[in-house]
Amino acid sequence: xxxxxxxxxxxxxxxxxxxxxxxxxxxxxxxxCAVCHELAAELRExxxxxxxxxxxxxxxxALASLRNRVLAxxxxxxxxxxxxxxxxxxxxxxxxxxxxxxxxxxLSRPVPVQHIVESNPLPPSASVPLKRGTVASxxxxxxxxxxxxxxxxxxxxxxxxxxxxxxxxxxRRRRQGVALDEIPAExxxxxxLVVKLLTDDPNIVIYWLVDQTxxxx
Amino acid sequence: xxLHATALWMSTIxxxxxxxxxxxxxxxxxxxxxxxxxxxxxxxxxxxxxxxRLLGSRDDAQDASQEVFIRAFRYLHxxxxxxxxxxxxxxxxxxxxxxxxxxxxxxxDALPDPExxxxxxxPHADLxxxxxxxxxxxxxxxxxxxxxxxxxxxxxxxxSTAEVAEILGSSEATVRSQxxxxxxxxxxxxxxxxx
Numbered sequence: 001x002x003x004x005x006x007x008x009x010x011x012x013x014x015x016x017x018x019x020x021x022x023x024x025x026x027x028x029x030x031x032x033c034a035v036c037h038e039l040a041a042e043l044r045e046x047x048x049x050x051x052x053x054x055x056x057x058x059x060x061x062a063l064a065s066l067r068n069r070v071l072a073x074x075x076x077x078x079x080x081x082x083x084x085x086x087x088x089x090x091x092x093x094x095x096x097x098x099x100x101x102x103x104x105x106x107l108s109r110p111v112p113v114q115h116i117v118e119s120n121p122l123p124p125s126a127s128v129p130l131k132r133g134t135v136a137s138x139x140x141x142x143x144x145x146x147x148x149x150x151x152x153x154x155x156x157x158x159x160x161x162x163x164x165x166x167x168x169x170x171x172r173r174r175r176q177g178v179a180l181d182e183i184p185a186e187x188x189x190x191x192x193l194v195v196k197l198l199t200d201d202p203n204i205v206i207y208w209l210v211d212q213t214x215x216x217x
Numbered sequence: 218x219x220l221h222a223t224a225l226w227m228s229t230i231x232x233x234x235x236x237x238x239x240x241x242x243x244x245x246x247x248x249x250x251x252x253x254x255x256x257x258x259x260x261x262x263x264x265x266x267x268x269x270r271l272l273g274s275r276d277d278a279q280d281a282s283q284e285v286f287i288r289a290f291r292y293l294h295x296x297x298x299x300x301x302x303x304x305x306x307x308x309x310x311x312x313x314x315x316x317x318x319x320x321x322x323x324x325x326d327a328l329p330d331p332e333x334x335x336x337x338x339x340p341h342a343d344l345x346x347x348x349x350x351x352x353x354x355x356x357x358x359x360x361x362x363x364x365x366x367x368x369x370x371x372x373x374x375x376x377s378t379a380e381v382a383e384i385l386g387s388s389e390a391t392v393r394s395q396x397x398x399x400x401x402x403x404x405x406x407x408x409x410x411x412x
Contacts, residue, residue, distance in 0.1 A: 011397035011404075015371075017378060046404035052346070053353055053373055058265050066265055066279055067257055070286040074250055 003036055005029055010036060014043045239298055246293045253293075257286055260303065263374075264310050270369045271314040273358040281317045285310045307374070308384045311366050318362050349410060356406030360399050367392050368399035 005026055012018050013026045030036045197206035244252035264285050269278035288309055296305055357365055363385070370381045371392070382392045 007401055008394065008397035011400040012393055015396075015400070017393060017396070042408060043400060043404050046407035047372065047400065049349060049407050050353055050400075050403050051372060053270065053350070053357075054375075056266070056350070058262065058269065062275075062279070063261050063265060066261055066282050066286075067254070069279070069283045070257055070290075071250065071254055073283070073287055074253060074290055 003029070003033055005036065007039065010040050011043055014040055014047060238302065242293065242296070242298065242302070245290070253290055256289075256302075260306055261286075263303070264306060267307065267310050267369065267374060268314050270357065270373060271311065271366060272317055273354060277317055281310070281313050284317075285313050288313065304376075304380065304384060307370070307376075308386075311370075311384060315362055315366070349407075352406055352410035353403070356403050359406075360402060363387075364395045364399040364402075367395035368403070371396050372400075 009018070009022075009026055010030070013023065013030070016023075018026060030040050191211065193210050195208035195210055197208060199206065241252050241255055245256055261282070265278060265282045268281040268285070269275065272278050272281060285306070289306060296302065357369070360368070366385060367381055370376045370384060371378060376384065378389050378392055378396070381396075382389045385392065387395075
């Protein structure tokens with residue numbers, strides 16, 4: 001339909017679902033437009049046919065059957081109590097709340113801070129050229145370069161840079177210059193250490209990531 | 218908004234003996250089965266026919282109507298006694314039928330049982346009218362759920378557009394769109410059936 005009014009407008013118009021100026025506009029248009037006039041007539045006819053369904057009703061037997069089923073459920077106690085679902089809802093909410101509070105407490109509890117201080121700073125380590133074929137397994141930890149320049153060591157700063165002087169055949173682990181002023185209650189997690197291996201070729205420097213137990217990372 | 222809604226609900230048909238019904242309702246809320254039985258008897262026809270038209274299946278309509286009354290009994294204490302009971306029950310029926318429609322997708326050939334349906338005021342019903350009803354029920358069954366609910370409530374059950382919007386929880390503009398679409402589809406089906 002190529003009119004200024006849609007079919008939906010006409011579908012509302014034929015049943016009086018439009019009001020005011022809109023109703024008067026379409027009424028005037030339908031009176032002059034043959035296409036819309038015919039469509040409105042068809043809609044009125046189909047609506048009249050459709051409304052014959054109002055005459056259909058259900059049988060008394062169907063109603064009696066329904067009533068008996070409903071009453072059997074009500075009398076038989078098959079109707080769940082209205083608070084039945086609330087019990088589960090409240091129980092679930094309490095459970096979630098308990099878990100939430102426990103998790104919040106666990107996450108917010110104070111964590112013991114590990115302070116590492118330098119008790120006996122070492123002089124800058126001398127790097128020893130490593131001969132080819134030598135197995136080097138010694139590790140140690142020293143203060144960082146910036147701390148050395150400052151003449152001391154920040155006790156709150158954990159050592160991050162390790163310079164490993166190696167001597168030929170020295171396979172022992174030496175622990176120097178670092179002491180713990182507080183022993184944590186729990187065994188500390190293995191710290192990551194960086195082992196710097198110097199070879200006789202100044203252009204080749206090998207960095208080795210190990211933990212305190214000596215395992216490679 | 219609240220005033221508008223109250224006015225809307227109060228404009229619907231009030232059952233006769235409103236005070237008596239209120240007492241009946243209170244007794245049913247208190248758990249008196251005979252009082253609830255009287256409520257069922259008062260509204261069973263409306264609920265069952267509406268469910269039938271919405272679902273298009275006799276068995277589904279019986280099951281849905283049973284569920285409607287069970288829910289009504291369970292939630293009677295939530296009903297606002299200042300409002301009419303029937304729209305509350307109709308809204309519940311529409312919701313239950315919507316749930317049933319989702320669970321059991323209507324089969325294309327699931328039409329109301331002609332033996333169970335009887336033309337109450339049409340003693341001269343002939344084969345043509347029966348075929349016409351089949352066409353109408355098929356067209357009704359082919360509509361989307363919301364359009365079917367809107368046109369059944371508006372054109373068959375006789376609610377106003379505003380009441381249909383209130384029952385379906387939609388705006389009046391949405392309901393007008395739904396019923397106009399449904400009327401156009403019904404028209405096409407009727408025109409096809411007449412050729």
